[in-house]
Amino acid sequence: MTDLDVAELIDNPRIRIIICCGSGGVGKTTTSAALAVRAAESGRRVVVLTIDPARRLAQSIGVEQLDNTPRPVRGIDTAAGGSLDAMMLDMKRTFDEVVADHATPEKAEAIFANPFYQALSTSFSGTQEYMAMEKLGQLSAQADADDRWDLIIVDTPPSRSALDFLDAPEHLASLLDGKFLRLLLNPSRGPFRLMGVGFSLVYSAMEKMLGAQVLTDVKTFAAAFETLFGGFRARAEQTLALLGSDRTTFLVVATPEPDALREASFFVDRLTESGLPLSGLVVNRTHGSQLEISAERALALAEDLEASSGRTDGGDHQAEIAALRRHADRMRMIEREHRLLARFSASRPDVAVRSVPDQSGDVTDLDALRLLGAALADEN
């Protein structure tokens, strides 16, 4: 198993964007924040884009307000010349800005008022992913323009699948640029003219199902969005180019669980397939022990103590029995984690891996983030 050198990664001045991805609940947000704190305190000027941090973590890095603006994180040691700004993604506001950028004020107003736009900008399953990428593009452009940051760390949304966030921009662009919307706008023109019969069938089916009002809303939505179609596609392509450039790198985050590692494998394969730069895999919450006592021996010792005390609660040896049983569980967990990671590495031998020991408490303040950052960066 190749070791992933996280310290080298965050010190490398050529790396300007780090994207943390992985399935839900593996500690992506915490990992992004810990990397950001460590990079800032080792001299980099960092901005971290978080998607949906837990409240206490959000408080500790000062992004309680969902205002879409990077703000300095207080309490960061800037002695090495670095800095840390943090922001939380406001998906709707980001989308509104994109629309406002590309449409005339009247068109923008019409779009904002349309129920389809409201749904699209708040609840479309790919919007959060898309807007995270949009925001990344904006931050990157700003960093190039005013040199305020030299490292952008991005936490990706808890997608229903790991691939969503790569596919979302393209999906949304093709959706808005799709046959159906163009047809609704111009049913009697262009290459679709010959499909008129099929279309009227479709149209009446839609009308039956949704009602005439809904279709009218769709039409006004399509009409208002028409001018933006080209813009969406172009932006999606720009974002993909940025993701594929040598200034960007991806970190896949997982836990030593079959589901999380399976998602991690999907992600690794997808990144490789798309030619996107992958640094490696961070495995959070792994276990270790200083004691060379096997699970079986620990359980046997615990049973002996129970038997010798003659009581089911272990009598005077309650604490010993509890400690031995916890140790047995720990050894079993370690063995299982090793097996799972070995399987991952056997199937994807080129992927560098860094195991991060389970943190004993919740990571909710700067000190805990520093400890996690040290665990991420150090050899174990």
Place this chain on the structure above:
Amino acid sequence: MEMPRRPGWLTPPPADGPRHTLHIVTGKGGTGKTTIAASLACALATKGRRVLLCELEGREGVSQLFGAGPLRGAGERRLVMTPAGGQVYGLSMDPENALMEYLETYYHLGIAGRALDRFGVVDFATSIAPGLQDLLLIGKVYEVARRLIKRMPNSYDAVVLDAPPTGRIAGFLNVHEAVSDLAKVGPIRGQADAIGAVLRSEHTVVHLVTLLEDMPITETIEAVTDLAPTKIEIGTVIANMITPNTLGRDQLEMAVAGRLPLKIPGLSEVINKTLADEFATDAQRLLAELERRERLQELRLPILDVDLDPLGIDEAAILAIASSLRHQLADEVRA
């Protein structure tokens, strides 16, 4: 907002089956929601009963757990026969299939349905039509649950849904809200009303899966608040992967402080000391779990315990958790 009246066809669940027909299992990502949904399905599948376990979004977590082939596109397929003699079936639901099925059932749209697909309407409708994707999925759940209520063929004694995570659950279940802006009248509205009626009735219950950790508990508490306006019953909070504990708080505190020396005969002093140090970190976790349990208790909902399985989750582990859940949920299972 005014809720529509309860429809006449909505009869209560049969007395000789589980207390609820539809069990909706949610939880933060990483809490083991799928494991618990699968275990609950097995717990409800007592002798002679048929239970359907529904999975969303083609994650295939369910088929992996049971070591079965992919469920997507495979319809309702048997996953396991429980030791108690019941059967658990699996179904993977996705909005595209649900829409086509819906059009076929309610509008008899054969060719037109396929044409919709060709024109990208299915993609459009399931992607951005407000709430439609969720409505289609919950509509499919309603369709399978309704078979029992309406005494239709191929019915299940219970349906367990591995639902979206806590952050999205209230929006997912709030079908009434989802369509009210759009479809003021018409078939979709009628459909949504029927689904809402079943969700709010004594047929439906939500279970919240959590770990005894800060973030999952916070999300659980938020989900309870978010779900209140939906009027859907919340049954239990299931505390998953808890660390087994036999010691009292004071002993744990002593262990953390390094004042609980271990004396295991046959082990050297050094090893006893190393084990005590290791146990101090476990004791710290156990104390934290005790404190967090108190936060959960403020919800005043029954809390079920599921121990951490250090060997990981496979079919045997699912059946073991099922047996523990069956004991803790005797009123619910009504075997």
